Amino acid sequence: MRRIFIFILFSCLIATKSFGQFTTDEITYGNRIDLENSNSWAVGGGFSNFIMHGDLRSIGTGDDTNYLNFGGFLYVDKMFNPLLGLELKATYSQISGGAQYFNNSSLYYNIQYAESVTDLNNTNFKGRAYGAELNLIFSFTNLYQTTASKWHAAGYFGVGYHQYNSALYEYKNGDNIKIPDADFGKNPARNSQNEASSIYLSAQLGIKRRVNKRVDVEFRTGMYFNYEDHLDAAISRKQDWETFFVTSIGATVKLGKKKIFTIWGDENKGGGNAFKIIDTDKDGVMDQLDIEPNTPAGVMVYGNGKAVDSDKDGLPDYKDKCPLKYGPVSNEGCPLNVDSDGDGIMDGEDLCPNTPGTVENRGCPKQEAVQPSNINQQIGLLAASIYFDTNSDRIKSISFATIDKIITLMKQVPDVKFVIEGHTDDRNSDRYNLYLSQKRAASVRKYMIQQGIANERLDAKGFGESRPKFSNDNAGGRQLNRRVEIKPSGSLD
Incomplete structure (x- = not known):
C-alpha cells in the first residue's frame, strides 16, 4: 500500500509541475485591474477536524458521545490565472467514532468479521489516516470582482488517496476491548500491517481573509466521499461507501510577484476576437511596433519604442x-x-x-x-502611438505622454509647419469616417496649441478610409489603419 501511496503522490507532483509551466501573468481587456489571487504560487498549512459518517460515526452516536478527530495539513497552490489553479495537499488526521443504534436481529445492519461482538451498540473505532489530494481551485470572487478585496471565496474540487489504520473496539465491563476478528486475520481488506487504503472525491468551500499582501487566513469546509466501506474498521450491508466531513483553519503565504498587463482591445468586437494592443513597458508604443518592448519605466523613447x-x-x-x-x-x-x-x-x-x-x-x-529631417522622422514614428476612444475624437489618456514628446521635438524646429492627418478603417459609411478622422486630427491639433505650439504651424485634415496602409479584412489590419500621421507641410499631397 505504501508503494501505491508514494506512486500517486509522485504523480500529483509531476502533474503540478507540468501545469506550472503555463503563464500566470494577469491580462485584462479594456482597463487595468488588480485581482487578489493573481500571485502564481502559494504555500500553506493548518489544522482540521475530521467527522466520520459510516457504519460508525463521530457524532450522533448511540451513547451520545461526540468524537473529535484533530489533524493537520500542508499544501502548495499554483494559480494559472485569476480564476483557475491547482492545489497539491498532504493530510494527516486521527479518526474515531461510535456506533449507531443497530438492530442485532437484522442482517442488514450486522457488521462483518466481528463475530465476537456481543452488543453492536457498544462498538467504536480508533485509528489514523494520512494521504494526498489534488484539487482544482476555482475563484468565485474573481469571477465577478475587478478590484482587490480583503475577503475571497474559492471552491476546491478534487480526488485524493489515503491510507489508514483503524481498529474496532467493544466497550464491555468498563473496558474498551479491541475486536481481533476485524483485523487482517479475518478482514480481506486489510494488509499484513492491518492497513487499508482507498480513493476519495472531495468538494470544499474556502473563505479567505487577507492579513497583508503576502498572508491570508482561510477557513475551509467540505464533504469527502470514500470509495470503500472500512475506513471505520466496520463493514456491513448498510452501504458500500462512506462519507466524512472536514472543517479546517489555516494560513496561506503567497509567493512571487503579481504581473499585470494592460491590453486595449477593439471594444466593438470584444472577447477573444478583439485585436490586442499590448504595451508591456508602458512607454506609449504598442509591442507590435516597439523594437525595445522592455525599456524601464519612465524612460523617454522614440516613436519606434527605442530609448532616446x-x-x-x-x-x-x-x-x-x-x-x-x-x-x-x-x-x-x-x-x-x-x-x-x-x-x-x-x-x-x-x-x-x-x-x-x-x-x-x-x-x-x-x-x-544637422537638418530637421531626423526630427520629422521621429515625430512620424511617435504619431503611430496616438489612440482614441472607440467612435470618438477623445484622445486616450495613455497617448498624452506620446503627444508631449512630439511637442518637445516640434519646438526644436520652430520654422517647420506640420499637417496632422486622421485616418480610419472601412467600417461605417464613407461620410462618417471622413467626419471622424477630421475630428480626431483636430483634437490633436487643439491639444498641441494648448501646449504652446503656434496656431499657424499646424493644420488638421481628415482622410477617412481613403488611405489604408494595411488590409481591412481582419481586426489587426483595421486597428492599424485607425491612425494619426504627422508630416511636414511640404509633404502633403
Missing part, C-alpha cells in the same frame, strides 16, 4: 552618464579630452570628429549641418 539617445553616442540616455555629450561606450558615454581633427572641439562633443568644422555645427562643416 540625445547625443547619438550609442548609449541611451538612461544608461549614459553624460547624456548630452557625445562619448564612447567604453567611457560610459562621457567625452574623452581628444580633438582628432584639430577644430577646437573635443571629440566627445564633435559630431564630425574626423573632419574639421565649426562650433555652430557642433564640429561639422557648414554643408553637413
Whole structure:
C-alpha cells in the first residue's frame, strides 16, 4: 500500500509541475485591474477536524458521545490565472467514532468479521489516516470582482488517496476491548500491517481573509466521499461507501510577484476576437511596433519604442552618464579630452570628429549641418502611438505622454509647419469616417496649441478610409489603419 501511496503522490507532483509551466501573468481587456489571487504560487498549512459518517460515526452516536478527530495539513497552490489553479495537499488526521443504534436481529445492519461482538451498540473505532489530494481551485470572487478585496471565496474540487489504520473496539465491563476478528486475520481488506487504503472525491468551500499582501487566513469546509466501506474498521450491508466531513483553519503565504498587463482591445468586437494592443513597458508604443518592448519605466523613447539617445553616442540616455555629450561606450558615454581633427572641439562633443568644422555645427562643416529631417522622422514614428476612444475624437489618456514628446521635438524646429492627418478603417459609411478622422486630427491639433505650439504651424485634415496602409479584412489590419500621421507641410499631397 505504501508503494501505491508514494506512486500517486509522485504523480500529483509531476502533474503540478507540468501545469506550472503555463503563464500566470494577469491580462485584462479594456482597463487595468488588480485581482487578489493573481500571485502564481502559494504555500500553506493548518489544522482540521475530521467527522466520520459510516457504519460508525463521530457524532450522533448511540451513547451520545461526540468524537473529535484533530489533524493537520500542508499544501502548495499554483494559480494559472485569476480564476483557475491547482492545489497539491498532504493530510494527516486521527479518526474515531461510535456506533449507531443497530438492530442485532437484522442482517442488514450486522457488521462483518466481528463475530465476537456481543452488543453492536457498544462498538467504536480508533485509528489514523494520512494521504494526498489534488484539487482544482476555482475563484468565485474573481469571477465577478475587478478590484482587490480583503475577503475571497474559492471552491476546491478534487480526488485524493489515503491510507489508514483503524481498529474496532467493544466497550464491555468498563473496558474498551479491541475486536481481533476485524483485523487482517479475518478482514480481506486489510494488509499484513492491518492497513487499508482507498480513493476519495472531495468538494470544499474556502473563505479567505487577507492579513497583508503576502498572508491570508482561510477557513475551509467540505464533504469527502470514500470509495470503500472500512475506513471505520466496520463493514456491513448498510452501504458500500462512506462519507466524512472536514472543517479546517489555516494560513496561506503567497509567493512571487503579481504581473499585470494592460491590453486595449477593439471594444466593438470584444472577447477573444478583439485585436490586442499590448504595451508591456508602458512607454506609449504598442509591442507590435516597439523594437525595445522592455525599456524601464519612465524612460523617454522614440516613436519606434527605442530609448532616446540625445547625443547619438550609442548609449541611451538612461544608461549614459553624460547624456548630452557625445562619448564612447567604453567611457560610459562621457567625452574623452581628444580633438582628432584639430577644430577646437573635443571629440566627445564633435559630431564630425574626423573632419574639421565649426562650433555652430557642433564640429561639422557648414554643408553637413544637422537638418530637421531626423526630427520629422521621429515625430512620424511617435504619431503611430496616438489612440482614441472607440467612435470618438477623445484622445486616450495613455497617448498624452506620446503627444508631449512630439511637442518637445516640434519646438526644436520652430520654422517647420506640420499637417496632422486622421485616418480610419472601412467600417461605417464613407461620410462618417471622413467626419471622424477630421475630428480626431483636430483634437490633436487643439491639444498641441494648448501646449504652446503656434496656431499657424499646424493644420488638421481628415482622410477617412481613403488611405489604408494595411488590409481591412481582419481586426489587426483595421486597428492599424485607425491612425494619426504627422508630416511636414511640404509633404502633403
